[in-house]
Amino acid sequence: MIGDWVNLRSSKGEQIHGYVEKMTGDHTVVQLRVVSSENQILVGQSIQVQVNKLTKEDETEQYSAGELKQLIDLALLTNDKAWFDSLMTKYQKLKIKQNN
Structure with a gap:
């Protein structure tokens, strides 16, 4: 689940979009890096969220x-090397596909 892109609504109904950075030992809470949100204060922040509140994005996006x-x-x-490596793989595959 680490690295997964997810969406959720805050308790105030604000849309939040980000990726999972860490999980707790019992996998009930994750640390989420907020990439976009209707609440601009959250953007770029890490927040803790209950797993059952998350909606995982479709990986075929x-x-x-x-x-x-x-x-x-x-x-x-x-400084997220795993995410960087994953994105670079997708980027390289896209460039190869565009050149064919």
């Missing part, structure tokens, strides 16, 4: 090369 570049920059800024 397609990103453009430009979007992947922005996500790669974000992975570099957050």
